[in-house]
Amino acid sequence: MMPECQHRWKMTNIQFGFTVFEKCSHCQTVRTYFSTQDTWDEYREGPCLWTIVENAQTFKFDLQCTSCNHVESFADLLGLLYCTGCLPDCQVEMIRKECATRKTWILVAFGFLPEAKSQPIPERRLRMLTDHFNQRRDTSRSTIEIVWFDQIKNLSLCRGEFIHDVGMLSLETPEERKPLF
Amino acid sequence: MTTKDLIESAGLTPLTQFEPRDVDGVIVSDMLSDVMAGAKSGNLWITVQTHKNIVPAANLVDASAIVITGGKKVPQDTLDLANQHSIAILWTPLSSFELVGKLYALGLVAK
Numbered sequence: 387m388m389p390e391c392q393h394r395w396k397m398t399n400i401q402f403g404f405t406v407f408e409k410c411s412h413c414q415t416v417r418t419y420f421s422t423q424d425t426w427d428e429y430r431e432g433p434c435l436w437t438i439v440e441n442a443q444t445f446k447f448d449l450q451c452t453s454c455n456h457v458e459s460f461a462d463l464l465g466l467l468y469c470t471g472c473l474p475d476c477q478v479e480m481i482r483k484e485c486a487t488r489k490t491w492i493l494v495a496f497g498f499l500p501e502a503k504s505q506p507i508p509e510r511r512l513r514m515l516t517d518h519f520n521q522r523r524d525t526s527r528s529t530i531e532i533v534w535f536d537q538i539k540n541l542s543l544c545r546g547e548f549i550h551d552v553g554m555l556s557l558e559t560p561e562e563r564k565p566l567f
Numbered sequence: 568m569t570t571k572d573l574i575e576s577a578g579l580t581p582l583t584q585f586e587p588r589d590v591d592g593v594i595v596s597d598m599l600s601d602v603m604a605g606a607k608s609g610n611l612w613i614t615v616q617t618h619k620n621i622v623p624a625a626n627l628v629d630a631s632a633i634v635i636t637g638g639k640k641v642p643q644d645t646l647d648l649a650n651q652h653s654i655a656i657l658w659t660p661l662s663s664f665e666l667v668g669k670l671y672a673l674g675l676v677a678k
Binding site for chain 2: 397400402443444445447466468491493519522523524527528530547548549550551552
């Protein structure tokens, strides 16, 4: 029997584009998607009027093992958010504080909404993502841990920051960001 | 070459508190996506971006330091976050082009 591959991950199928956050003024739903176009148009869909709340440059990728060539799709990953400690009783903030003592940095993975609420990225694939970023770093100095966004106590109050290119084109200091959800 | 050596030899100004570490290669980019996709551990990241998002991006890819070029003012919240994570932010009035030339002459190349 072949020994199980100790995967060494690299990014593959990298595609640059935009993460779009849009909100309906009728039903107040927020949804997100990846687009290769820089779009800001609002549009109607039945009774809903969808307006772009944020449009950020980002990228999509899959992970490929350099040993066995296995490819794991991350088409359902919207992006990574870092905790700003905005809600002291949020589970992410509690994990962040606890992990900071051993130099482990917490990032929060998001899927595209609303699908991600009912179809989370499984723990197995979050572990692959964590392994990938740790394999790219000197782990004797610090490590990365990626958790799923359902650990955030209240999304509509969360002021965590996505690591994507938003507000990067202005020479002015950016305003404090409002909750996205 | 370490970040400490680089500060002295390239005339960079440290803006945050950090432990010196080895610099291994350089990435020049003003896009976080680019850095997240392409940076390697120990890379020196040269950018004009000063938004605080550069700190978690540098942390994620294990950059040895961020160098802000063109004499751009770095917001205090960016510096605070970098200090919290011991991320080195260095500063120079030189343009990215001029700094890259200087670093190349010092023997630093893309990894």
